[in-house]
Amino acid sequence: xxxxxxxxxxxxxxxxxxxxxxxxxxxxxxxxxxxxxxxxxxxxxxxxxxxxxxxxxxxxxxxxxxxxxxxxxxxxxxxxxxxxxxxxxxxxxxxxxxxxxxxxxxxxxxxxxxxxxxxxxxxxxxxxxxxxxxxxxxxxxxxxxxxxxxxxxx
Amino acid sequence: xxxxxxxxxxxxxxxxxxxxxxxxxxxxxxxxxxxxxxxxxxxxxxxxxxxxxxxxxxxxxxxxxxxxxxxxxxxxxxxxxxxxxxxxxxxxxxxxxxxxxxxxxxxxxxxxxxxxxxxxxxxxxxxxxxxxxx
Numbered sequence: 001x002x003x004x005x006x007x008x009x010x011x012x013x014x015x016x017x018x019x020x021x022x023x024x025x026x027x028x029x030x031x032x033x034x035x036x037x038x039x040x041x042x043x044x045x046x047x048x049x050x051x052x053x054x055x056x057x058x059x060x061x062x063x064x065x066x067x068x069x070x071x072x073x074x075x076x077x078x079x080x081x082x083x084x085x086x087x088x089x090x091x092x093x094x095x096x097x098x099x100x101x102x103x104x105x106x107x108x109x110x111x112x113x114x115x116x117x118x119x120x121x122x123x124x125x126x127x128x129x130x131x132x133x134x135x136x137x138x139x140x141x142x143x144x145x146x147x148x149x150x151x152x153x154x
Numbered sequence: 155x156x157x158x159x160x161x162x163x164x165x166x167x168x169x170x171x172x173x174x175x176x177x178x179x180x181x182x183x184x185x186x187x188x189x190x191x192x193x194x195x196x197x198x199x200x201x202x203x204x205x206x207x208x209x210x211x212x213x214x215x216x217x218x219x220x221x222x223x224x225x226x227x228x229x230x231x232x233x234x235x236x237x238x239x240x241x242x243x244x245x246x247x248x249x250x251x252x253x254x255x256x257x258x259x260x261x262x263x264x265x266x267x268x269x270x271x272x273x274x275x276x277x278x279x280x281x282x283x284x285x286x287x288x
Contacts (some may be wrong), residue, residue, distance in 0.1 A: 007174045009253045013260045017267045025267045035266040036259060083252060113263075115256060120249065121174030 008118035016110040023074045026102050038064045046071050050079065069099065077102045083117070096122035173245045176221030181206065182214045189224055189237035196232045 015022050025031045029040040033052065040052035046068050054062040066081035080097035098119040105112040177183055185200060201211045215235055218224045222241040226233040 007178070009249060009256060011253070011256050011260060013264060015264055015267055022263075022267055025263060031266070035262040037262075113260070115260060117252065117256065120252070121178060 007121040008116060009120075011115040013113050013115075014107065014110065015113055019074045019104045019106050019111045022104055022111045022113060023077070026077050026104075027071060040064065044068045044071065044077075044079075065093075066100075067097070070101075074104055076104070098122075173221050173223060173241045176217050176223055177242075179214070179217075181211075182218055185211070185214055185218065185235075186223060186237065189235060192237070194227060194229075194234035194236040196229075196234055198232075200235065 025035065027044055029043045029050070029052075032038070032044070033040050033055070037056045038052045038054050040050060042050075044050055048068060050064070050066045050068060052064040054060060054064055056062075064081075066079040069078040069080055070076050078099060078101040080099050082092040082095055082097050096119065098117050101114075101116045101118075103114040103116075105114070177186065181204075184204075188200060189195060197208055197212055197215065200215070201208045204211060206214075215224065215226070219226060219235075222238060224235050225238050226235050228234075
C-alpha cells in the first residue's frame with residue numbers, strides 16, 4: 001500500500017559519456033532544449049526563472065517556465081516547475097510547483113543519472129485529468145519526432 | 155480506469171481533494187488497506203485492534219471520504235465504509251504518465267549525449283533509422 005501514496009517519481013539511467021558531458025547536456029540551455037524539446041530564452045541562472053517555448057510539434061503554444069533551484073557543478077541540477085501546464089488560459093503560477101532534481105554520479109562505465117520529481121501531492125486533481133487528455137492527444141505521435149531529432153543530431 | 159470513466163471526465167470534473175494528501179498518513183493507509191479487501195466495514199470493526207479511539211478513526215475516515223477514496227453507506231443505524239478505487243487509480247495513472255514522459259525525455263537525453271560518441275550503437279541506430287525514414 002505504501003507506494004500507492006508515493007508522491008514522487010524516481011528514475012535512473014546509465015549514460016556512457018563522462019559526468020562533465022552529461023552535466024553540459026543538462027545545464028547548457030541550448031543542449032537542454034535539444035533533448036527536452038524546448039527553446040529557452042537564455043542560460044539557466046541559479047535562483048532565476050527560466051523561460052521558453054516548448055518545441056514539441058502540437059505543443060508549440062505551451063510556455064516553459066521553471067525556477068532554477070540548485071546548480072552544484074557535475075553533481076546536482078534542480079528546478080521547480082508546473083508539470084503539464086498546457087492550457088494557456090490557466091494561471092499555473094498560483095499552484096505549488098513540483099521539484100525536479102538531476103543528480104549525477106561517476107561510474108566505471110560513464111555516468112549514472114538519477115532523476116527525481118517530487119511534490120505531486122500538491123497538484124490539483126483537475127490538473128491530473130488534464131494531463132491524461134494531453135497524453136491521449138499525442139505522446140505516441142511525439143515519439144516519432146524524437147526519433148527524427150536523434151537522427152538529425154547524429 | 156475504465157473507458158467510460160475517462161470520457162465522463164470532460165463532462166464533469168470531480169472536485170475531490172488531493173488523494174495523495176489523504177493517503178499521506180499511516181493510520182489512513184492502514185484503513186484503506188483494510189477496506190481494499192472489498193468488504194464494507196463499520197467504524198467499530200475498523201476501530202477494533204487499533205490503538206486509536208473510535209472518534210479518531212471516524213475523523214480519518216472522513217478525510218478519506220472527502221478525498222473520494224472511501225465512501226459510506228448507511229446500514230440500519232450504522233455507517234459502513236467502502237473502498238472506492240477510482241481516485242487512486244486516477245492518481246496512479248497520473249504518476250504513470252509523468253513517469254512515462256520522463257522515460258522518454260531521458261531516453262532522448264541518452265541518445266543526445268551518446269549519439270556523439272564515435273562508434274556508439276545508439277548513434278548508429280539513429281542514423282540507420284533516419285536513412286529508412288527518408
